Amino acid sequence: MAEIALSIRGLRKTYDNGFEALKGIDLEVRRGDFFALLGPNGAGKSTTIGILCSLVRKTAGKVEVFGKDIDTQFSAAKKEIGVVPQEFNFNHFEKPFDILVTQAGYYGLPRALARRRAEHYLKALDLWDKRAEQSRMLSGGMKRRLMIARALVHEPKLLILDEPTAGVDIELRRSLWQFLREINARGTTIILTTHYLEEAESLCRHVAIIDRGRIVENTSVRALIQKLPQEVFILDTREPLATLPDLSPFRGRLRDDHTIEVEVDRRYSLNELFAKLSRQGVEVVSMRNRANRLEELFVMLVGNGAATAEVAA
Amino acid sequence: MTPREKWVAFVTILLREVRRFLRIWPQTLLPPAITITLYFLIFGALIGPRIGPMAGVSYIEFVAPGLIMMSIITNTYGNVVSSFYGAKFGRSVEELLVSPVPNWIILTGFVAGGVARGLAVGAIATVLSLFFARLSLSHAGIVLAMVLLTAVLFSLAGFINAVFARSFDDISIIPTFVLTPLTYLGGVFYSVELLPDFWRTLSHLNPILYMINTFRYGVLGVSDVPVGVAFALVGVFVVALYAYSLYLLRTSKGLRS
Incomplete structure (x- = not known):
């Protein structure tokens, strides 16, 4: 069995209006991976995903899904892929159960099996009670879960999610994360794009950053975070502080009388910082990152206004 | 996909299409029933007796096959154009485009729905017509074959319209400005033999004339056109439009960027 779930070589896309969205992308995703594709608006993420699921025609390049060429083994390659697009793209007048059974039918699943699968995935995504309602009556979060259930009904080996948790509340986002972790643990390879870089850091093992049609970084999340030269921590103190304690060699500032913001360079450890504060009688009761680490890296790598706007979304 | 998987995919598209037009029956099945009843009342029961016989049969018997065929033409076209354009507009067509279903199955499924x-x-129009006219069946095979061919042809035409349409206005232009005039001038309400030579010759360029008259021949045994020519003509149109529709799907016209 192929160990590579997705192989992209020299992928290019120039739209009819002349815009060059992809300028020769190479990418590999291993079987069983949880992979994030990040990038600012217009970087080429959606174009890449569009090509993978054949909604966008590539200009040049080669794409293989589990060793099957999407051009020459069109049908076999597509069976391996499940897609959750960013926009709701089901018929809003159809019922969730019918949507899933119909989608299974497009993949050639016999009706009895399609109905069993539809029941299984609607229950798994907590939509079984809504199976007979018109889909337009569902909440935004339910519609998002419906699209995930639809993408899974033919049990693809590669699940592609384009901004799967955009616009959903924190509770639902966490429950979707848990669900995605579970299906990944059962062997489904997952690729996602997301605005929430915390999502990528929390879920994914590998990450590629795409900017202006090129891959600017492709590595493990752990290795990527190692590249961050420093992190900024917020420390909450038990007692109020009149002035900033001596932090050298760290740099910091007093945000208010109970809060210190400290830049911690990778050359130093947090133990040294805490030891220094202890010696001055400063007791720290809690600590957090000022920003998501991946977010800071993302801004550093892409380094433009668009990226800043993206991560702030 | 295996042949069995393709069959499942085809049946799935067909069932979804049937479910769609049954779900919105007040928009799809009721209006043609009301329209054809009004036609029968006005042209058959009220005006018909004053017109007298046409092509050797009573006027209501003459118009009944044309009205049935007109309902079939407008509804097959309307079904596919609105369903496929609706799927494009709402993006649910992407469900099909991301799946492994071959283009010819997608096309055949939508056509079968139409x-x-x-x-x-x-069937509704025929049952209603029996309340107003005594219809026989002179050539059942010809009736069935022409109904199927005509339905396929206008389903394909509706599909092509939907592929090119960029707004809901675009899906009503062809029915309003092309289909309705051609149908009304296609011998639904009169025999073209009544027309002056020039208009009669011009009418023979209207393909709908051939379909309506062949259907009428199958029911009443009378026609203004040679039945063999009609089948050949409709057959050629079906093959040409099917091939063009497949070309549009293969080149992803208006479907993929």
């Missing part, structure tokens, strides 16, 4: 609605409306 034919199903055409047959449903045709």
Whole structure:
């Protein structure tokens, strides 16, 4: 069995209006991976995903899904892929159960099996009670879960999610994360794009950053975070502080009388910082990152206004 | 996909199409029933007796096959154009485009959906016509074959319209400005033999004339056109439009960027 779930070589896309969205992308995703594709608006993420699921025609390049060429083994390659697009793209007048059974039918699943699968995935995504309602009556979060259930009904080996948790509340986002972790643990390879870089850091093992049609970084999340030269921590103190304690060699500032913001360079450890504060009688009761680490890296790598706007979304 | 998987995919598209037009029956099945009843009342029961016989049969018997065929033409076209354009507009067509279903199955599925609605409306129109006229069946095979071919042809035409349409206005232009005039001038309400030479010759360039007259021949045994020519003509149109529709799907016209 192929160990590579997705192989992209020299992928290019120039739209009819002349815009060059992809300028020769190479990418590999291993079987069983949880992979994030990040990038600012217009970087080429959606174009890449569009090509993978054949909604966008590539200009040049080669794409293989589990060793099957999407051009020459069109049908076999597509069976391996499940897609959750960013926009709701089901018929809003159809019922969730019918949507899933119909989608299974497009993949050639016999009706009895399609109905069993539809029941299984609607229950798994907590939509079984809504199976007979018109889909337009569902909440935004339910519609998002419906699209995930639809993408899974033919049990693809590669699940592609384009901004799967955009616009959903924190509770639902966490429950979707848990669900995605579970299906990944059962062997489904997952690729996602997301605005929430915390999502990528929390879920994914590998990450590629795409900017202006090129891959600017492709590595493990752990290795990527190692590249961050420093992190900024917020420390909450038990007692109020009149002035900033001596932090050298760290740099910091007093945000208010109970809060210190400290830049911690990778050359130093947090133990040294805490030891220094202890010696001055400063007791720290809690600590957090000022920003998501991946977010800071993302801004550093892409380094433009668009990226800043993206991560702030 | 295996042949069995392709069959499942085809049946799935067909069932979804049938479910769609049954779900919105007040928009799809009721209006043609009301329209054809009004036609029978006005042209058959009220005006018909004053017109007298046409082509050797009573006027109401003459117009009945044309009205049935007109319902089939407008409803097959309308079904596919609105369903496929609606799927494009709402992006649910992407469900099909990301799946492994071959283009010819997608096309055949939508066409079969159009034919199903055409047959449903045709059956409703036929039952209603029996309240107003005594219809026999001179050539059942010809009736069935021409109904199916016509339904396929206008399903394909509706599909092509939907592929090119960029707004809901675009899906009503062809029915309003092309289909309705051609149908009304296609011998539904009169025999073209009554027309002056020039207009009679011009009428023979209208393909709908051949379909309506062949259907009428199958029911009443009278026609203004040679039946063999009609089948050949409709057959050629079906093959040409099917091939063009497949070309549009293969080149992803208006479907993929």
